[in-house]
Amino acid sequence: MDAGALRNELERRAAALGFDALAVTRPDAIPSAASRLARALADGHHATMGWLADRAELRGRPDALWPEARSVVMLAMNYGPDEDPRRAVAEGMRGAISVYAQGDDYHEVIKGRLKQVAGALAAAGAEAKVFVDTAPVMEKPLAEAAGLGWQGKHTNLVSTRFGSWLFLGAIFTTAELPADAPETDHCGSCRACLDACPTDAFPAPYRLDARRCVSYLTIEHHGPIPREFRAAMGNRIYGCDDCLAACPWNKFAQTGREMRLAARDALKAPRLADLAALDDAAFRSLFAKSPVKRIGRDRFARNVAIALGNAEGSEAAGAALGLAGDASPMVRGAAAWALSRLMTRADFEDLARERRAAEQDAGVREEWDAALALEAA
Template identity: 65%
Template sequence: MTTSTSEPAELIRAEAKALGFDLCRFTDIDEAWPAAARLERFVAEGRHGEMEWLAETLPRRRHPRAMWQDARSAIVLGLNYGPDRDPLAILGEPAKGAISVYAQGDDYHELMKARVKALARWLQARFGGELKVFVDTAPLLEKPLAERAGLGWQGKHTNLVSREFGSWLFLGSILTSLELPPDPPEPEACGSCRACLDVCPTAAFPAPFQLDARRCISYLTIELKGPIPREFRAALGNRIFGCDDCLAVCPWNKFARAAREQKLHARETLRAPALAELSRLDEAAFRALFAKSPVKRTGRDRFVRNVLYAIGNAGEPALATEALRLLDDPSPVVRGAAVWALSRLLAAAEFERLRTERLPLERDESVRDEWVTPPPLVPAEAGTQAEAAG
């Protein structure tokens, strides 16, 4: 069954709103897909880092019809996850960990998927046709699709910006064989603003509207499996999972509002968790704390690695005790991060004593490399405090 009247579109929008979505718009998928060329350049230049799945799925990302030849329209859905407080305030509390806003509540993949599937079932029962559902887990370029449908535009930070919700939208999509009247696209409205580019701690934007994921803190703390390159560690600060800086400074956030979906609100345990407590998580405790959070997919070892870098950046010698304990952790990536943290917190003489004691016993090359690389300079007062604490 096909239709080109506007009535089904309004009924679909009403049903999407009833299911809790904040935006629902439509686009056809007949035209060329310039987003594919941008992605191909991104991969060709190696800016995807270790995300090999991006390179492997390039052919399927070239156009929505590469995912499904019979698709005629796309229904693009937006769910607001705006925070109820300044997400950058936590950066001023170095002994606490900063977790990206999207990961402080329940896993949006599960929440969105259930609702998108519910809308898809309703759609098929009401209007027929064939369809496929997507929520950030398949090779469909959802941000360009959302831009074409008019939910917003891809800002200079490459994320979607909405006039209504700023930079705080989760996206879901339905490709359908129905022919729905397309909504007009949203023109780019960043103007001369550079706020998102200039705030980036690691200079991850080589130019406006371009991202080098290899420098992005979200990539480094979530996707990168091994040690984070030394050149970026100090810039991490206390960011232990993702980074909200470029999103949070967007001027369009002045129109944003806190998410109405309670499950997306931050859990109190994840708003400002103490680094010392997080460093003590074993596998079972990690899984329990992040049972419903996107953080769980990173795994305990990588997460504790991030916590240790933050401990090294905290400038509090009392935290050296936590890093010392993790020198015996089974995971090399944790042990290596512990070495780096101690090189930042201990006086030079104390760190040298540890190196002499530990280096002959270490068999992992990446950890040995941490021991033999000259430690950063530690302010004299920090060393004095460390010796006193010891």
């Protein structure tokens, strides 16, 4: 099979398996990636995500990851929502979960299908390796080099066909395939994504400081949420879509076709009070097959407690009070902050002094002290 025919077979298989786009680039097509990554690491913008620094030399040079590879096949699957995700952010007593996490885990959906696409390469006598966040592969720069879209000022991929909503997968292969032209940056003077960020996580266009990003804070960050970001988090309990949703190119976005990636009704805008009541078993059941399950119940309950503190009313206060007695110190600390915002000053001071005196964890005692100090101010 010649290279053109093999490319056609890859495209046929990809379309049949639900992928919305396929393009090809070379392993050496992103020469600036290494220096951009090095700058981000030097500035500490990777926060506690040490895996970004691990094997950074391979992450910045795909041609070094597998020297025998001659082509990189980039595939994209659209997961466009059926409504603007910012609507959920406006609902105070409901939680906002990032669109990508409202259905099944995309890693599980895409990886098996990548292998099926790659079967055409094996049948043609070529070797292939598939990647979906499973190796030091920088999918977004490679997707830009292949022409699937461009990395916008929010650092995410933007497509003229699908807007902000694309999952990416990569197939490295020893086959020599015709490469596509890279996509042009179409951001122009627009800064809608930068202005939409609730925590000002972009120190400059095309640069993201994960330490300030709600997605990092609610998913990757393991300890208490820094106090300076809690109010700005609003009701975002897993990830944040604000910079993605703000992009004007979403006027061309389409609702995703893959049913396994479609939002489950139970995860579109779940009630915070219900989420606060979840024990570990109930958490695992509700988020079975969802990416949310990977952060564990305690980190999720921490996020819910913060969201409750940004809500109003007796229902929010009651749910936060329940979390103040949680087995996890991290959750109890977040609940202390929430209650300082939900209770009257007198009632909170009485509760805080009582709970602080009984608290064994130094970190939680500090949270009560900080909350009392804020109340006094």
